[in-house]
Every structure is written in structure tokens, then in C-alpha cells.
Amino acid sequence: MRNIWIIASREYKRYFADWIPYMIAFVLLAVLGIFFYLNLQIAVIQPGYSPGVEIFLAPLATMLVLLIPAITTRLLAEEQRLGTIELLLTSPVKDWELVAGKWLGGFLLILSIVGVTLIYPLILNQMTEPGIDQGPFISGYLGIVLLGAALIAVGVAVSSFFSNQIAAFVTTLGVFIVIWWILDPVTRITGAGGGNFELIKYLNFSDHFFSNLFIGILDIRDVVYYMSVTAFSLMVASISVEMRRWR
Amino acid sequence: MIKVEGLTKDYGPNRAIDSLSFHVGENEILGFLGPNGAGKTTTMRILCGYMPPTLGKATISGYDIVDQSLEVRRRVGYMPESVPLYPDMTVFDYLKYMADLRGTEDSDENVNKVIGIMNLEERSNSYISNLSKGLKQRVGLAQALVHDPEVLILDEPTIGLDPAQIIEVRNLIQDLGKTRTILLSTHILSEAQQVCDRVLIINEGKLLAEDSPENLQSRLTGAQHILLEIGGDYEGIESLIGEIRGVNRIISSQNGKLEFETIPGIDPRPDVAKAVITAGYDLMELRKAGLSLEEIFLKLTREEKEGLHSVENLQAEIEEE
Numbered sequence: 001m002r003n004i005w006i007i008a009s010r011e012y013k014r015y016f017a018d019w020i021p022y023m024i025a026f027v028l029l030a031v032l033g034i035f036f037y038l039n040l041q042i043a044v045i046q047p048g049y050s051p052g053v054e055i056f057l058a059p060l061a062t063m064l065v066l067l068i069p070a071i072t073t074r075l076l077a078e079e080q081r082l083g084t085i086e087l088l089l090t091s092p093v094k095d096w097e098l099v100a101g102k103w104l105g106g107f108l109l110i111l112s113i114v115g116v117t118l119i120y121p122l123i124l125n126q127m128t129e130p131g132i133d134q135g136p137f138i139s140g141y142l143g144i145v146l147l148g149a150a151l152i153a154v155g156v157a158v159s160s161f162f163s164n165q166i167a168a169f170v171t172t173l174g175v176f177i178v179i180w181w182i183l184d185p186v187t188r189i190t191g192a193g194g195g196n197f198e199l200i201k202y203l204n205f206s207d208h209f210f211s212n213l214f215i216g217i218l219d220i221r222d223v224v225y226y227m228s229v230t231a232f233s234l235m236v237a238s239i240s241v242e243m244r245r246w247r
Numbered sequence: 248m249i250k251v252e253g254l255t256k257d258y259g260p261n262r263a264i265d266s267l268s269f270h271v272g273e274n275e276i277l278g279f280l281g282p283n284g285a286g287k288t289t290t291m292r293i294l295c296g297y298m299p300p301t302l303g304k305a306t307i308s309g310y311d312i313v314d315q316s317l318e319v320r321r322r323v324g325y326m327p328e329s330v331p332l333y334p335d336m337t338v339f340d341y342l343k344y345m346a347d348l349r350g351t352e353d354s355d356e357n358v359n360k361v362i363g364i365m366n367l368e369e370r371s372n373s374y375i376s377n378l379s380k381g382l383k384q385r386v387g388l389a390q391a392l393v394h395d396p397e398v399l400i401l402d403e404p405t406i407g408l409d410p411a412q413i414i415e416v417r418n419l420i421q422d423l424g425k426t427r428t429i430l431l432s433t434h435i436l437s438e439a440q441q442v443c444d445r446v447l448i449i450n451e452g453k454l455l456a457e458d459s460p461e462n463l464q465s466r467l468t469g470a471q472h473i474l475l476e477i478g479g480d481y482e483g484i485e486s487l488i489g490e491i492r493g494v495n496r497i498i499s500s501q502n503g504k505l506e507f508e509t510i511p512g513i514d515p516r517p518d519v520a521k522a523v524i525t526a527g528y529d530l531m532e533l534r535k536a537g538l539s540l541e542e543i544f545l546k547l548t549r550e551e552k553e554g555l556h557s558v559e560n561l562q563a564e565i566e567e568e
Contacts (some may be wrong), residue, residue, distance in 0.1 A: 083331035
């Protein structure tokens with residue numbers, strides 16, 4: 001655990017030496033702010049419309065999918081470009097500890113940025129009567145955290161295969177787009193025709209979020225799903241790092 | 248300290264090192280000599296636990312490099328040839344991170360100590376990206392030392408430095424070698440001659456020779472070659488020298504400069520000096536002309552190419568020449 005924490009805390013600190021976390025936080029808060037403002041406008045015009053946490057949870061989830069590649073690409077790819085991977089792999093640190101430390105560093109950054117967005121439910125809670133619905137708020141944010149953890153893990157796994165950060169970034173974004181958007185229409189199409197519907201529906205990354213957690217249904221299967229994706233991706237990353245030794 | 252037996256590494260179909268066996272004793276500085284691509288870096292990477300060998304076995308301080316890799320890595324300080332650093336960290340933070348990763352108990356103390364050894368006090372808060380090449384090299388050495396390892400493995404530690412820095416780093420290595428076992432690679436032969444207690448010459452992944460720089464010379468040359476220079480009138484000097492006991496034959500003679508070969512085991516220099524002076528010649532110079540490591544190296548690698556593997560063959564051939 002000590003090694004994981006050493007790597008994670010350095011990774012976390014190092015993010016703030018760069019403009020990336022500030023840019024991500026800025027873009028995220030700006031987009032959420034726009035959605036928030038528009039929904040408040042609609043609420044003023046349309047009597048009876050009471051906006052809930054979904055007005056910023058949906059854009060938050062989508063923004064994470066688009067922004068997390070910027071956080072994860074450098075995690076392992078940069079070590080390979082700088083050659084510092086040689087120092088890490090000759091230190092008394094197990095390969096999976098290295099991968100877990102990298103993941104934790106990125107995850108802590110996402111937690112911090114997501115933490116800042118809590119300002120919106122707080123404001124909304126003040127503005128609406130009798131306040132926001134606690135169910136979707138808690139399960140929605142839990143979903144965001146689980147989603148962030150899984151996306152970062154996938155990003156770490158992709159990053160472990162590259163030494164070029166741009167290639168890692170593009171590939172990560174591509175993978176995210178496939179699991180987040182492409183699988184959704186595929187689910188619908190195959191759903192209409194029967195077949196492997198259940199399997200594809202289960203693999204659909206966004207379905208676990210939008211069908212349940214987003215609307216306040218806390219199903220243990222969704223939690224297990226995101227945690228399994230996280231664990232599986234970290235395992236792939238560990239194997240990829242270990243394979244590097246054999247090359 | 249370091250024991251290597253039959254170490255072999257294949258990269259796909261290419262054999263990078265081929266059944267290497269050698270050992271390094273405690274507080275010994277072993278030079279690893281060879282041209283680029285000889286397999287030096289591969290061997291070093293295997294010893295540090297960066298990658299496993301295809302075949303063979305090696306132990307460091309009694310720990311197996313594959314089965315007890317973490318124990319080995321705790322005891323080894325490694326400086327890769329490229330001197331990898333994080334440019335956006337300060338010297339202190341970088342060294343502290345490295346110390347923490349290697350599991351030191353009081354990393355601040357270790358870092359301050361190594362900053363002192365490396366004379367980096369004034370730069371400890373500078374960003375690594377702002378340092379000169381020489382300073383970066385020192386930081387690279389510092390990271391290898393920060394956890395106070397028993398064994399130091401340095402891959403081309405002086406490459407790319409200016410002459411003053413090279414001397415500085417060599418002196419530092421010699422100092423460190425008093426209390427540590429050091430394996431360093433180089434393709435600069437004079438460096439090995441200066442710094443190392445023993446050298447190991449490899450080419451195309453195979454061990455060609457292993458000995459102290461001095462022994463290697465005498466082993467390869469067998470009989471000594473001696474150079475004599477006479478000032479002014481030098482007529483008749485060949486016959487004078489040829490009669491002295493211990494002189495086997497005169498190899499060359501030109502304008503008062505003589506090179507002659509001795510009978511192994513006899514050093515005829517005192518007699519030569521006396522004879523030259525008694526006969527009234529002006530003695531300008533009298534010295535041993537050993538093969539330089541460069542020559543040994545070239546001969547060994549040439550022989551290797553021609554398929555004559557043994558040092559004995561080579562020795563016989565040199566004697567014939």
C-alpha cells in the first residue's frame with residue numbers, strides 16, 4: 001500500500017504543476033454552469049417545471065468521458081517516453097502497485113474536480129422548494145464516481161501500451177466513444193432482433209449509469225459492473241507493464 | 248557480490264547476450280567494456296531486475312535476480328544510460344520520490360546526504376529541466392545512490408560530459424567504489440583503465456576477456472616491448488643492445504629510436520641504461536611499451552570476427568608478429 005500511495009500522491013501533485021487540471025475544471029464547470037443557467041431560465045418561464053440533479057449529472061457524465069483521456073494518457077505513456085519507466089521498474093515496486101498508484105493518482109484528481117461540481121446541487125437545493133431529491137443526488141454522484149474510476153482504469157490500460165502521448169490520447173478517446181455511445185444504438189438494434197441482447201446491454205457502459213444510478217435506483221449490479229471494469233482494466237495494464245519486461 | 252552464470256538474452260531471433268558468466272567481488276569496480284550493441288545495457292538491465300534473462304542465473308548479494316527480484320532491487324542503485332529524469336520536478340523532490348520508492352525509512356535525511364555527496368546543495372530547489380547536462384548526470388547518479396545501495400550499476404556514466412565533468416565523475420566513482428560494489432559500462436577504454444579494478448570485454452554478447460587492465464596487457468603481450476631513444480649519434484646502438492642479457496630481439500630501429508622485445512621474466516632496462524651510458528650515447532628515453540587497451544580491444548574483436556576465440560591463439564599470434 002505504501003508504494004501505491006507514494007506513486008499516487010506524486011502523480012496527484014504533479015497534475016497541478018500543469019494546466020491540465022485547471023483546463024478540465026474550467027471546461028467542466030463552464031459547461032455545467034451553462035446547463036444549470038438554461039434550466040433555471042426554463043423553470044422561470046414554465047411554471048410547474050422543477051429542475052433536479054439530472055440537469056447537471058447528465059452533462060457531467062458526458063464531459064467526464066470526453067475529458068478523462070486528457071488525464072490518463074500521460075500516466076504510463078509519458079514514463080515510457082521519458083525513459084523513467086526504467087527507474088520505476090528497477091525500484092522495489094511490484095508492477096500492479098505501479099499501475100494501481102497511477103490509477104489512484106488520476107482518480108483522486110477526478111474526485112477533486114467532481115467535488116467542485118457539488119456547488120451546483122448545493123445552489124439548487126437552496127433555490128428549490130422543498131430542496132433537491134436526495135435519492136438521485138446520492139446514487140447519481142455515486143454513479144459519477146464509479147464511472148470516473150472505471151474510465152480512468154481503462155485510460156491507464158490504454159496508456160500502458162503507448163510511448164506516444166498523442167497516440168494514447170486518440171486511442172483512449174476512441175475507446176471511450178465506442179463504449180459510451182456506439183454500444184448504445186447497438187443495444188437498441190440487437191434488442192429489437194433478440195439474440196445477444198442481454199450480453200451487449202450488460203457491456204454497455206452508459207446503460208448502467210443512465211438506466212439506474214442516474215434516476216436514483218441503486219442496483220448492486222451496476223456498482224459491481226463499474227468495479228469489475230476498473231479491476232479488469234488495471235489487470236490488463238499490469239500485464240502490459242509486465243510484458244514490457246519480456247520484450 | 249554479483250555472480251552471473253550462463254546469462255543469455257534473446258530479443259526475438261537475435262541473441263543479445265550469449266552465456267555470459269562473471270563475478271564481481273565486494274567493493275570492486277568492474278568495467279564492462281564493449282562496442283555499442285555488445286550487450287552491455289542488456290546485461291545491466293537484467294541484473295537490476297528490469298527484465299528477466301532468457302537463460303542463465305545471476306545473484307546479487309546472494310539474492311536471485313528473478314525469484315527475489317524485489318530484494319535485489321532494494322540493494323541495487325541503477326543509472327540507465329539515458330539518465331531518465333522528470334524535468335518538471337525539483338532536484339530535491341525527484342530524489343525524495345526515488346528514495347521513497349526504494350523504501351528508505353528517512354528519505355529526507357538520505358536525500359540531503361546524497362545532495363551533499365553530489366555537490367548539488369545550491370541546485371536542490373531548481374527544476375531539473377533548467378539544469379545543464381553535467382548537473383543532470385549528477386542528479387542521475389544521486390538517484391542511484393539515494394537509498395544507499397550495496398551495489399551500483401552505472402550504464403555509461405560519463406557519456407556526453409565535457410572533460411572536466413568526466414574527470415569529476417570518474418573521481419566520484421572511484422570514491423564510491425571504496426565502500427560499494429560497482430559495475431560500470433563504458434566504451435572508453437582509458438576510462439576503464441583508470442577507474443576499474445578489473446575489466447570484462449564483451450562483443451556481440453560474448454565474453455572475450457576478463458582481467459585487470461594491467462594483467463590483460465601482459466597476458467596478451469607475453470614478452471615486454473621496450474622503447475629506447477638515443478639522442479645525437481646513434482650508430483652501432485643495435486649491436487650494443489642486441490648483446491644485453493634479457494633482450495630477445497630488436498623489433499625496429501629508426502633514427503635512434505629502438506623497439507626491442509625482452510625474454511619473458513627478465514627486465515633488462517637497468518642493464519640497457521648502464522650499457523648505453525657507458526658506451527657514451529645520450530639516453531633520452533627508456534620505457535615499457537605495453538599494448539594499450541585500445542589495441543587489445545581491437546585485436547580481440549578482430550580475432551572474434553575471424554573465429555579465433557581464445558586469448559591463447561591471440562597471444563601466439565602477437566608473438567609471431
